[in-house]
Amino acid sequence: MKNYMEMTENELKEQLEILNKEYESAKAKGLKLDMSRGKPSPAQLDVTNDIFDVINSETGWVSDSGIDCRNYGNAEGIPEARQLMGEFMGVPMENVLVCGNASLNIMYDCIASAMLFGIMGSTPWSKLDNVKFLCPVPGYDRHFKITELMGIEMVNIPMTENGPDMDMVEKLVSTDSSVKGIWCVPKYSNPQGIVYSDETVKRFAALKPAAKDFRIYWDNAYALHYVYDENIEIPEIISECAKAGSPDMVYEFCSTSKISFAGAGISAIAASKDNLDWLLKRLTVQTIGYDKLNQLRHVRYFKNGEGLKAHMRKHAQFLRPKFDVVLDILEKELAGTGAGSWMKPLGGYFISFEAMEGCAKSIVAKCREAGVVLTGAGAPFPYGMDPKDSNIRIAPTYPSLDELTQAAELFTLCVKIASVEKLLGIA
Amino acid sequence: MKNYMEMTENELKEQLEILNKEYESAKAKGLKLDMSRGKPSPAQLDVTNDIFDVINSETGWVSDSGIDCRNYGNAEGIPEARQLMGEFMGVPMENVLVCGNASLNIMYDCIASAMLFGIMGSTPWSKLDNVKFLCPVPGYDRHFKITELMGIEMVNIPMTENGPDMDMVEKLVSTDSSVKGIWCVPKYSNPQGIVYSDETVKRFAALKPAAKDFRIYWDNAYALHYVYDENIEIPEIISECAKAGSPDMVYEFCSTSKISFAGAGISAIAASKDNLDWLLKRLTVQTIGYDKLNQLRHVRYFKNGEGLKAHMRKHAQFLRPKFDVVLDILEKELAGTGAGSWMKPLGGYFISFEAMEGCAKSIVAKCREAGVVLTGAGAPFPYGMDPKDSNIRIAPTYPSLDELTQAAELFTLCVKIASVEKLLGIA
Numbered sequence: 001m002k003n004y005m006e007m008t009e010n011e012l013k014e015q016l017e018i019l020n021k022e023y024e025s026a027k028a029k030g031l032k033l034d035m036s037r038g039k040p041s042p043a044q045l046d047v048t049n050d051i052f053d054v055i056n057s058e059t060g061w062v063s064d065s066g067i068d069c070r071n072y073g074n075a076e077g078i079p080e081a082r083q084l085m086g087e088f089m090g091v092p093m094e095n096v097l098v099c100g101n102a103s104l105n106i107m108y109d110c111i112a113s114a115m116l117f118g119i120m121g122s123t124p125w126s127k128l129d130n131v132k133f134l135c136p137v138p139g140y141d142r143h144f145k146i147t148e149l150m151g152i153e154m155v156n157i158p159m160t161e162n163g164p165d166m167d168m169v170e171k172l173v174s175t176d177s178s179v180k181g182i183w184c185v186p187k188y189s190n191p192q193g194i195v196y197s198d199e200t201v202k203r204f205a206a207l208k209p210a211a212k213d214f215r216i217y218w219d220n221a222y223a224l225h226y227v228y229d230e231n232i233e234i235p236e237i238i239s240e241c242a243k244a245g246s247p248d249m250v251y252e253f254c255s256t257s258k259i260s261f262a263g264a265g266i267s268a269i270a271a272s273k274d275n276l277d278w279l280l281k282r283l284t285v286q287t288i289g290y291d292k293l294n295q296l297r298h299v300r301y302f303k304n305g306e307g308l309k310a311h312m313r314k315h316a317q318f319l320r321p322k323f324d325v326v327l328d329i330l331e332k333e334l335a336g337t338g339a340g341s342w343m344k345p346l347g348g349y350f351i352s353f354e355a356m357e358g359c360a361k362s363i364v365a366k367c368r369e370a371g372v373v374l375t376g377a378g379a380p381f382p383y384g385m386d387p388k389d390s391n392i393r394i395a396p397t398y399p400s401l402d403e404l405t406q407a408a409e410l411f412t413l414c415v416k417i418a419s420v421e422k423l424l425g426i427a
Numbered sequence: 428m429k430n431y432m433e434m435t436e437n438e439l440k441e442q443l444e445i446l447n448k449e450y451e452s453a454k455a456k457g458l459k460l461d462m463s464r465g466k467p468s469p470a471q472l473d474v475t476n477d478i479f480d481v482i483n484s485e486t487g488w489v490s491d492s493g494i495d496c497r498n499y500g501n502a503e504g505i506p507e508a509r510q511l512m513g514e515f516m517g518v519p520m521e522n523v524l525v526c527g528n529a530s531l532n533i534m535y536d537c538i539a540s541a542m543l544f545g546i547m548g549s550t551p552w553s554k555l556d557n558v559k560f561l562c563p564v565p566g567y568d569r570h571f572k573i574t575e576l577m578g579i580e581m582v583n584i585p586m587t588e589n590g591p592d593m594d595m596v597e598k599l600v601s602t603d604s605s606v607k608g609i610w611c612v613p614k615y616s617n618p619q620g621i622v623y624s625d626e627t628v629k630r631f632a633a634l635k636p637a638a639k640d641f642r643i644y645w646d647n648a649y650a651l652h653y654v655y656d657e658n659i660e661i662p663e664i665i666s667e668c669a670k671a672g673s674p675d676m677v678y679e680f681c682s683t684s685k686i687s688f689a690g691a692g693i694s695a696i697a698a699s700k701d702n703l704d705w706l707l708k709r710l711t712v713q714t715i716g717y718d719k720l721n722q723l724r725h726v727r728y729f730k731n732g733e734g735l736k737a738h739m740r741k742h743a744q745f746l747r748p749k750f751d752v753v754l755d756i757l758e759k760e761l762a763g764t765g766a767g768s769w770m771k772p773l774g775g776y777f778i779s780f781e782a783m784e785g786c787a788k789s790i791v792a793k794c795r796e797a798g799v800v801l802t803g804a805g806a807p808f809p810y811g812m813d814p815k816d817s818n819i820r821i822a823p824t825y826p827s828l829d830e831l832t833q834a835a836e837l838f839t840l841c842v843k844i845a846s847v848e849k850l851l852g853i854a
Contacts, residue, residue, distance in 0.1 A: 037499060045488075045497045052482050061476075070472045070688040072464060100527055105714040112539055112713075116553065116577070126543065126553045145712045150543065257715075261497040264720040285572045286539075287532040288684075291718065293691040 003338040004419055016420045023370065023417060026410050031371030033407050038190070038349030039398040040262055040315075047314045048260045054300040055293060063299070069292035075284050076276075077268070081295035085268035087305025088254055089220060090236040095270045097280065100290045103255035103267035107217060108146050110251055110269070113282050114180070114213065115150055120248065120278050122213035125152070125180060134172060134182035136164035138352055138380030138391045140190040143183040143219065147382070154382035157182070159189065161343075163196035166203045177210040181217050187234055188222035191352040191380050191393040193345020198235055205240035207249065216241075216250040223254055224312045226347040227319050238270055247272040256298060258349065259311060266290075266298050322396045326351055326408045333412035339419035340390075351394040352380075359418040360389045366414035372407045430765040431846055439847050446844045450797065453837050458798030460834050465617070465776035466825040467689055467742075474741045475687045481727040482720060490726070496719035502711050503703075504695070508722035512695035514732025515681055516647060517663040522697045524707065527717045530682035530694035534644060535573050537678055537696070540709050541607070541640065542577055547675065547705050549640035552579070552607060561599060561609035563591035565779055565807030565818045567617040570610040570646070574809070581809035584609070586616065588770075590623035593630045604637040608644050614661055615649040618779040618807050618820040620772020625662055632667035634676065643668075643677040650681055651739045653774040654746050665697055674699040683725060685776065686738060693717075693725050746776075749823045753778055753835045760839035766846035767817075778821040779807075786845040787816045793841035799834045 004012065055061055061069050065079045076082065077098025086093040099106050118124045125131045132153045135144060139159075147154055155172065157164045163186070172179050184204070186196040196204075204216055218237050226232060241249045248271075256265035269279070302308050323345065330342055330353070340355045355363055360377035367374050375393040378384040394411070396404055431439065482488055488497050492506045503509065504525025513520040526533050545551045552558045559580045562571060566586075574581055582599065584591045590613070599606050611631070613623040623631075631643055645664050653659060668676045675698075683692035696706070729735050750772065757769055757780070767782045782790055787804035794801050802820040805811040821838070823831055 039499050042495060042498075045495070048497075049484060049488075052484075052488075055479050057476060057479075061472075061479075068469060068472070070475075070690060071469075072466050072684075072689045101718045102714045102716070108713040112543065116539065116542055124553070126551070142712075142715070149709065149712045257499075261720065262499045263497060263716055264718045282576065285569075285576045286535040287529045288569070289529070289690055291528045291691045291721065293688065294718065294721070 003336055004423055005338045009424065012420050012424050016417065016424065019413060019417045019420065022413055023366070026413060027370045029371075029406070031406060031410065033371060033399055033403055034373045035395045035399060035407055036373045036375045038395045040258060041318065041398050041400070044315055044318045044397070045261060047311070048301070051260060051297055051301040054297055059300070061293060061296065063296055067292065069296045072288055074292060075287065075289040076280060077290065078292050078295050078299070080299040081266060084299055084302060084304060084308070085254065085266070086270070088223060088268070088308055089252055089270050091238045091252070091270045094273065095238060095276065097269050097276055097283075098290065098295055099267045099269065101264055101267065101294070102257070103219070103221065103253040104142055106267055106269045107143070107219065107253055109283070109286070110217070110279065111146055111150060113279065117282060119213040119215065120274065128178070130178040132176065132179045134169060134179060135382045136183065136189070137382070138191055138393070139183055140185055140219070141375070141379040143217075144382045156382060156387070159192060159194060161194060163194065163200035166200055170203065170207065173207050173209045173214060175210055179209070180211055180213055181215050183217050183219065185219050185221060186237070187220060187232070188225055188346055188348030190221070190348060191350035192343055193348045193350060193352070194343070195232055195346050196234055201235040201237060201240060205237060205244040205246070207246070209249065214249065218250050218252040220252055220254045222258070222348045224308055225258060225349070226312065226316055227323050228346060230309070230313065230316070232346060238272070242272070248275050251275065258315070259308060260298060260301070264294065266295050319397060321401060322404055323351065325401055325404050326394060326396045329405065329408040329412055333409070334415060337416065337419070339415050349395060349397050351396060353392045353394055355390045355392060355415060356419050356422055357388045357390050359415070359422055360386060360392050362418040362421070363392060363411070363414045366417060367411055370410055370414070372410050374411070430763055431850055432765045434850075436851065439851050443844065443847045443851065446840060446847065449840055450793070450844060453840060454797045456798075456833070458833060458837065460798060460826055460830055461800045462822045462826060462834055463800045463802045465822045467685060468745065468825050468827070471742055471745045471824070472688060474738070475728070478687055478724055478728040481724055486727070488720065488723065490723055494719065496723045499715055501719060502714065502716040503707060504717065505719050505722050505726070507726040508693060511726050511729060511731060511735070512681065512693070513697070515650060515695070515735055516679055516697050518665045518679070518697045521700065522665060522703065524696050524703055524710070525717065525722055526694045526696065528691055528694065528721070529684070530646070530648065530680040531569055533694055533696045534570070534646065534680055536710070536713070537644070537706065538573055538577060540706065544709060546640040546642065547701065555605070557605040559603065559606045561596060561606060562809050563610065563616070564809070565618055565820070566610055567612055567646070568802070568806040570644075571809045574610075583809060583814070586619060586621060588621060590621065590627035593627055597630065597634065600634050600636045600641060602637055606636070607638055607640055608642050610644050610646065612646050612648060613664070614647060614659070615652055615773055615775030617648070617775060618777035619770055620775045620777060620779070621770070622659055622773050623661055628662040628664060628667060632664060632671040632673070634673070636676065641676065645677050645679040647679055647681045649685070649775045651735055652685060652742070652776070653739065654743055654750050655773060657736070657740065657743070659773060665699070669699070675702050678702065685742070686735060687725060687728070691721065693722050746824060748828060749831055750778065752828055752831050753821060753823045756832065756835040756839055760836070761842060764843065764846070766842050776822060776824050778823060780819045780821055782817045782819060782842060783846050783849055784815045784817050786842070786849055787813060787819050789845040789848070790819060790838070790841045793844060794838055797837055797841070799837050801838075
């Protein structure tokens with residue numbers, strides 16, 4: 001395909017006319033698709049429906065450890081669930097608390113708690129003039145919304161194919177005591193699907209922060225969520241930090257939101273015993289305990305880490321063709337045009353697209369006008385501001401393959417139009 | 428029975444000898460009972476076991492309103508659950524958000540949010556030198572733990588048989604702008620089981636607070652939890668506040684913790700639309716949404732407010748004989764001795780006992796030594812400090828009738844010993 005960059009103005013104008021006609025007929029189709037969030041499809045949710053049957057009058061509601069899961073108590077989670085989520089993350093159950101249905105809520109609670117009470121004896125962040133978080137970009141919008149709400153200053157850190165730019169991270173963390181945290185999605189990063197390299201993980205563990213209450217917020221949301229190769233592993237961060245002499249430097253988070261049910265899974269936090277003691281002391285004021293019946297449901301259904309992994313193979317079967325469809329259409333329609341670039345993600349829920357500078361908002365607007373809602377341009381950046389206005393997060397998991405084909409074709413069409421318009425100097 | 432106050436020293440000494448012998452043989456029984464928390468008994472939990480069957484492959488996981496409850500979304504709760512919890516509280520569903528399994532967590536979140544962000548434009552409380560909460564005493568220990576953790580100064584307000592001392596409440600709320608809230612359990616108060624009078628409720632609604640961000644924290648935990656008479660009603664506070672010209676002055680909380688399962692119910696907050704909008708804006712940063720499958724379970728099982736009420740009749744059948752056993756033993760063993768007083772609670776989960784001044788800690792310690800764990804003396808007061816060291820919260824719901832008989836007999840024995848010791852001047 002001819003590169004737009006090499007076209008004359010007249011050729012570009014011709015192209016634009018053709019593309020605009022295509023766009024008009026695309027609009028006429030009256031598409032109505034929401035690809036804004038990383039939601040599992042109904043078919044994917046169906047693979048877990050048997051979980052509804054594991055608690056009944058025959059199986060009962062008492063855990064093997066003897067806990068009546070209907071009643072109060074056990075704010076740290078039932079032992080079996082701590083074991084299960086520990087196997088998920090590769091850490092001992094003693095380092096795990098099992099919480100409610102959203103790991104985002106634990107992350108929020110950790111940060112709200114640091115704002116109000118500090119961390120293990122440090123000054124509450126709300127009493128400090130300046131608190132900063134490092135934000136690898138593009139990243140997960142909901143992480144950034146939390147730090148924005150708290151008034152925490154966010155510093156962009158560029159992502160590389162091996163993870164965040166560690167030179168920059170090391171420098172800022174070791175020299176600036178107002179840097180209190182960094183958001184990480186280490187495996188199948190949101191939105192690029194990048195896996196942190198072993199070296200990156202080890203450099204994280206070896207950080208020597210200027211602030212005692214600096215923590216790595218290690219959101220291992222997609223630890224098991226491969227798309228193409230299930231054998232990708234990264235070093236386990238809790239033990240790496242301990243080995244490097246900083247056992248308290250990391251909070252790890254995970255959930256079964258994209259393993260069992262997006263809205264009704266269980267979540268967990270892993271950290272050093274001292275960290276957990278500090279958190280639990282406040283957590284037991286905040287709540288009487290999380291839903292243990294749902295914990296029991298998950299324990300009985302998945303049994304152990306192997307059970308989780310086996311289940312993820314079913315999910316991958318749904319995800320792979322969807323990623324393939326989008327990647328194929330991107331390749332077919334855009335390769336060689338210079339209108340953008342993308343990576344093949346190794347796992348996770350997204351494909352990250354880099355448009356020509358200044359084109360992302362326009363592409364998202366054109367898609368929406370023709371009935372396809374994408375994640376807002378800029379969302380994967382702190383304050384919703386993509387300095388280059390070029391990143392777009394594509395969430396291919398929810399639509400059917402047919403819908404996805406139509407949406408991806410519309411998307412590439414809008415990318416072409418925006419690119420040609422840019423080259424022609426139109427709006 | 429002879430009043431201890433009227434006994435001579437010798438008579439008291441004789442009494443003590445007899446009582447101590449009884450105590451030694453009670454200890455020899457090796458009781459092991461935990462009456463420290465208001466937990467439903469296993470038999471009570473059993474009455475809701477059919478709730479496990481309402482979601483299955485035949486009934487499906489889609490709400491009548493068309494929401495796939497397995498997936499993300501609907502942070503405000505599914506409409507059917509908002510309707511159900513609205514009927515619980517007697518307010519329209521538009522004024523209700525349905526949350527996770529613990530209403531305590533919503534209360535915590537409301538206060539943590541006010542600390543960090545203020546309320547509807549007010550200064551964040553963490554930026555103020557002085558924030559106070561009024562605390563009717565005796566009250567719910569977990570309320571006081573939240574305000575204590577936040578560093579909020581707690582001011583004791585005496586309870587009367589009609590609710591908190593409203594003269595004192597009115598004066599403090601209207602004149603002191605550092606008073607930002609009051610904890611209330613308006614129906615079957617914890618621990619006394621008092622029902623606020625109509626006049627008390629109306630005086631609450633008519634409050635003219637000095638602080639714009641003053642809120643009544645109306646924890647209607649036991650709204651339907653009668654023991655003897657199911658027809659007790661109090662005025663509905665949200666509409667009362669609106670009628671009185673202060674629609675934003677109240678947050679109301681409730682949950683099904685003591686209707687379905689203590690650890691796995693659903694909770695709700697009711698408030699004016701402006702209040703909910705303010706809260707929801709932050710709540711949607713804090714979490715992606717609460718467990719809608721559990722909401723659906725409750726909606727299908729209870730159907731409506733009448734369904735909840737019908738279910739409470741089953742619970743009352745378990746509770747009534749337990750309250751009767753304790754009240755009968757208190758009457759039989761202590762009436763006329765001057766060793767303490769108690770009220771017959773109208774509902775809720777507790778019996779509140781007033782020992783002679785300075786005796787509560789000693790009674791709780793003696794009970795514990797003989798194998799019965801009560802709620803810590805002082806717990807129903809801010810900072811765990813009962814100024815008179817006289818209040819003890821008895822939680823009669825969890826033990827069996829047999830166990831309860833033994834525990835209540837031990838309790839009255841310990842009360843007698845502590846009273847006689849006090850009159851004799853023995854520490």
